[in-house]
Amino acid sequence: MSDAALPPTVDRCRYLVGFALALALTVVPFATVYWALLPAGAALAVIALAAVVQIVVQLRYFLHIDFRRTPRENLMALFFAGFLILVMVGGSLWIMFDLHYRHRMDAAAVHGVPGAYGVYDIAEPMRADRVSQSAATSRISPARIVTEPAT
Amino acid sequence: MTDIAAPSAIAAEAADRAEEKAFGFWLYLMSDAMIFALLFATYVVMMSGTAGGPSGHELFSLPRAFAETMLLLVSSTTFGFAALAVSAKQRGAVLGWLLVTLVFGLGFVTLELQEFTGMIAAGAGPDRSGFLSAFFTLVGTHGLHVSFGMICILVMVGQVTIKGLTAPVASRLFRLGLFWHFLDIVWIGIFSVVYLPGVLLS
Numbered sequence: 001m002s003d004a005a006l007p008p009t010v011d012r013c014r015y016l017v018g019f020a021l022a023l024a025l026t027v028v029p030f031a032t033v034y035w036a037l038l039p040a041g042a043a044l045a046v047i048a049l050a051a052v053v054q055i056v057v058q059l060r061y062f063l064h065i066d067f068r069r070t071p072r073e074n075l076m077a078l079f080f081a082g083f084l085i086l087v088m089v090g091g092s093l094w095i096m097f098d099l100h101y102r103h104r105m106d107a108a109a110v111h112g113v114p115g116a117y118g119v120y121d122i123a124e125p126m127r128a129d130r131v132s133q134s135a136a137t138s139r140i141s142p143a144r145i146v147t148e149p150a151t
Numbered sequence: 152m153t154d155i156a157a158p159s160a161i162a163a164e165a166a167d168r169a170e171e172k173a174f175g176f177w178l179y180l181m182s183d184a185m186i187f188a189l190l191f192a193t194y195v196v197m198m199s200g201t202a203g204g205p206s207g208h209e210l211f212s213l214p215r216a217f218a219e220t221m222l223l224l225v226s227s228t229t230f231g232f233a234a235l236a237v238s239a240k241q242r243g244a245v246l247g248w249l250l251v252t253l254v255f256g257l258g259f260v261t262l263e264l265q266e267f268t269g270m271i272a273a274g275a276g277p278d279r280s281g282f283l284s285a286f287f288t289l290v291g292t293h294g295l296h297v298s299f300g301m302i303c304i305l306v307m308v309g310q311v312t313i314k315g316l317t318a319p320v321a322s323r324l325f326r327l328g329l330f331w332h333f334l335d336i337v338w339i340g341i342f343s344v345v346y347l348p349g350v351l352l353s
Contacts, residue, residue, distance in 0.1 A: 005169075005325060006238050015231035022224050029343065030217050033351045043351055051343035055336055062227055062332040071170075074177050081181035085188040092192040 007064055018061025025054040169322040176326045180333050183296075187337050190289040191344055200281035207282070207349025210275055212266070216346035219262050220338065223297075226255035227335040234328050237321050242311060245324070249308050252331070256301045263294050290341060296334050303327050 029050045032043050059065040065078070198207070233248035267287070270276065277287035307327060310320050 005321070006234055010235065010238075012232065012235060015228050015235075018231075019224065019228045023221075026217070026220050026224065026339075026342070029347055030213065030220075033347050034213050034217075040351055044348060047343050047347045047351075051339055054339050058227075058332065058336050058339070062231060062335070063329060071174070074174060077174075077178055077181050081184055085185060088185070089188050089192040092189070093195060096196040 007066065007069055010064060014061060018057060021057045021061065022054055025050045025057065165318050169318070169325075172322060173326060173329075176329060180329060183333070184337075187289075187292070187340070190285075190292060191340060194285040194289045194345065197281040197285035200285075202280035202282075204280040204283065205273075205275050206353070207286075207345070208353040210270060210273075211346050211349045213346060213350045215262055215266060216342055219259050220342050222255045222259040222262070223335045223338050226252045226259070227332050229255065230328050230331045234325065237316060237324050240316055242316055245311055245316065246308060249304055249311070253301055253304050253308075256297055256304070260294060260298055260301070263290070267291070286345065290345065293334065293337055293341060296330075296337075300327070300331050300334060303330070 029043075029047045032038055032046050037043070038046065064070070065075070067075070229248050229252045233245050233252060236244035236248055270283075275283055277284045304327065307320070307324055310323070314320050
């Protein structure tokens with residue numbers, strides 16, 4: 001976007017190019033998953049790559065983001081929002097999955113089974129009590145807790 | 152003093168005001184993007200929290216999610232055609248493309264409601280597990296945005312019909328277009344974070 005109107009270079013052709021690119025970038029990950037063309041890890045990489053490229057395509061062809069014509073303050077807002085999103089989403093995932101890992105180790109300490117309870121298994125009542133109780137009466141040495149593999 | 156009466160000065164001032172409004176709306180879209188980003192983060196954290204209930208692998212229909220993606224993508228393109236018609240001052244074409252956009256948006260919301268009611272009827276409502284709470288919050292928030300966008304399209308159809316393509320109407324249509332294209336981008340995220348990995352990973 002440049003101002004409160006379409007840039008003069010925008011025509012029907014531009015929208016159709018954007019549509020064709022977005023269509024291709026949707027069909028590729030869909031086909032990859034629907035017909036199981038790749039192993040899970042590679043398929044996730046294809047999905048992530050197609051999504052990022054498609055977001056750029058849509059910003060370029062539908063929202064008309066252009067480094068020369070788009071006003072500087074709009075670009076600043078866009079990049080600042082992108083930065084905040086990276087920090088907040090990346091930070092949230094980092095902390096929550098680290099917490100998940102630690103809870104699994106606690107579960108291993110209580111029950112001797114690694115990963116017996118995920119952090120999300122709230123249905124297990126009084127978890128905190130059992131964990132603190134177990135710290136006093138645990139059969140398992142602290143060394144075992146540390147070396148317990150996280151699965 | 153004499154400048155005030157000059158039509159070019161008035162037009163320039165109107166363009167400035169429209170640009171300010173577009174910037175304000177752009178800031179709103181960026182903050183909305185952050186809301187969605189955090190709903191995405193919540194969803195990814197809660198993904199494995201099925202509490203013994205159904206997982207995405209059992210619940211999601213990839214062909215339906217693909218159809219929803221296509222409906223939104225086509226509607227985004229047809230809104231672009233409406234914006235071109237605004238620039239060309241073709242009132243009939245603007246109304247036509249807006250209505251086409253509305254039909255595709257309606258198709259999208261219908262498919263989504265069908266999915267939601269089917270899941271709730273099968274006992275997989277938002278109260279079933281943390282995973283499903285996060286799913287309904289994320290996808291439902293997007294669906295509400297699309298529904299609100301459709302109401303706005305209807306309002307703009309009314310304004311174009313009654314007021315014609317005046318400068319304020321054109322500027323509102325421009326901002327509504329930003330909103331609509333933005334929602335398509337958010338949906339790409341939902342398709343790529345919720346549905347594709349949900350079906351892929353059992």
